[in-house]
Amino acid sequence: MDIQVPDPPRKRPLVVYITGGGFIQAPKEAALDLRTYVAEAGFVVASIQYRTTRSGGNYRDGIADVKSAIRYLRANAEKYGIDSGKIAVWGESAGGYLAAMVGVSNGIKTFEVGNNLGQSSDVQAVVDKFGPSDLSKLAADFDSHAKEADNKDDNPIAQYIGMTSGTHVLDTRIATTVANPLTYINASAPPFLIFHGSQDKLISPSQTLVLHNALIGAGGHSTRYVLDGAGHGDLSFLGDSKSGLPWSTNQTMGIIVDFLNRSIGSAQH
Numbered sequence: 001m002d003i004q005v006p007d008p009p010r011k012r013p014l015v016v017y018i019t020g021g022g023f024i025q026a027p028k029e030a031a032l033d034l035r036t037y038v039a040e041a042g043f044v045v046a047s048i049q050y051r052t053t054r055s056g057g058n059y060r061d062g063i064a065d066v067k068s069a070i071r072y073l074r075a076n077a078e079k080y081g082i083d084s085g086k087i088a089v090w091g092e093s094a095g096g097y098l099a100a101m102v103g104v105s106n107g108i109k110t111f112e113v114g115n116n117l118g119q120s121s122d123v124q125a126v127v128d129k130f131g132p133s134d135l136s137k138l139a140a141d142f143d144s145h146a147k148e149a150d151n152k153d154d155n156p157i158a159q160y161i162g163m164t165s166g167t168h169v170l171d172t173r174i175a176t177t178v179a180n181p182l183t184y185i186n187a188s189a190p191p192f193l194i195f196h197g198s199q200d201k202l203i204s205p206s207q208t209l210v211l212h213n214a215l216i217g218a219g220g221h222s223t224r225y226v227l228d229g230a231g232h233g234d235l236s237f238l239g240d241s242k243s244g245l246p247w248s249t250n251q252t253m254g255i256i257v258d259f260l261n262r263s264i265g266s267a268q269h
Contacts, residue, residue: 001048001069002028004039005081013086013255013264014073016172017042017047018232020093023160026062030090032248038045038090041257044082046073050098053159055255059101060111060181062160062170066102067121068114071155075116087196088125090256093203093234096131100211104184125263127256129247130232132203133182135161140167141204168223181211187219193259194222196231197246225255 006012015038019237021031028049039045039163050065057065069092070087077084089098103126112121132138135157143258155168162174194212196205208224233247246252 001046003047004035004045005082006042006044008041008163009081010063011077012044012081013088013260014044014046014080014082014084015260016043016066016070016073016087017091018089018095020052020091020095021052021155022175023052023059023062023094024054026052026095031244034253036251038257038260039131041260042233042249043081043112043260045136046080050093053156057160059098059161062098063101063105063111064113066098067111068116070102070121070123071114071119071213074119074121075250083265085124085132087123088127088260088264089123089131090127091131092129093131095234096128096208097133097135098131099126099182100128100133101194102126102183104181104186108184108190111173118183123190125190126192127213127259128192128208130197130200130208132207134176134180134207136170136172137204138207139204140206142201143162158257161174184233185214185218186239189215189218191221191259192223192261193263195227195252196224196248197227199229199234199268200232202232220260223259227252 017035019026026049028047035045048069049076074084088100089102089248103123106122161179162171164171192215194208196208212222212224227246230246232242
């Protein structure tokens with residue numbers, strides 16, 4: 001992981017950033033400008049690398065890696081100047097999915113694997129930017145061609161979530177149950193801040209809407225913003241440098257920082 005610690009050193013809330021990458025790659029170096037914006041607002045920011053299809057990983061590995069990073073950072077809170085009672089996860093796209101799964105699985109031991117198991121991996125807030133939820137309906141808002149593309153033989157989503165035996169097709173039983181954040185939602189879920197672009201052509205905007213509605217329906221706290229005209233904001237790894245522009249404005253980042261200040265608090269002086 002890459003860790004940004006603001007000066008002067010003191011106990012500060014922690015934000016764990018989880019990059020996107022289509023479940024194929026997860027470069028911890030991503031979104032340095034956005035991470036720096038949050039760090040300059042007074043938060044320790046740790047950007048992590050997690051297992052993907054390229055390293056033979058699946059969704060359980062990805063969730064376990066995020067939780068392992070959180071436990072490590074809690075175990076080393078003094079070293080990095082972290083207030084271990086104030087931790088948020090912030091993910092984009094595939095990272096948004098993992099952030100949501102980590103948030104709703106607070107206290108669930110299924111995904112606790114690795115070191116520092118004496119530490120908690122619970123988080124106090126979640127920022128989910130255009131992440132999927134029910135991956136069996138990833139292209140629900142799109143035309144038939146987009147839906148067919150989700151069933152290609154090299155479909156990384158099926159590889160990451162689980163494939164029906166003898167095929168390359170996503171196992172919808174897994175995608176709609178144990179791999180779906182909605183399965184784990186209850187009233188004790190941490191507060192969520194959710195974003196989606198109205199013109200997202202990769203992940204259906206309804207993916208974050210069903211998550212938001214489920215959180216509210218369970219008695220939780222969730223706020224969802226739709227950026228009018230914005231597309232999928234994490235396509236830089238495919239060479240689309242303009243996709244992230246609406247997501248890097250002062251207005252959008254200000255909403256994130258305001259949410260973090262409200263949910264996990266500002267730094268202790």
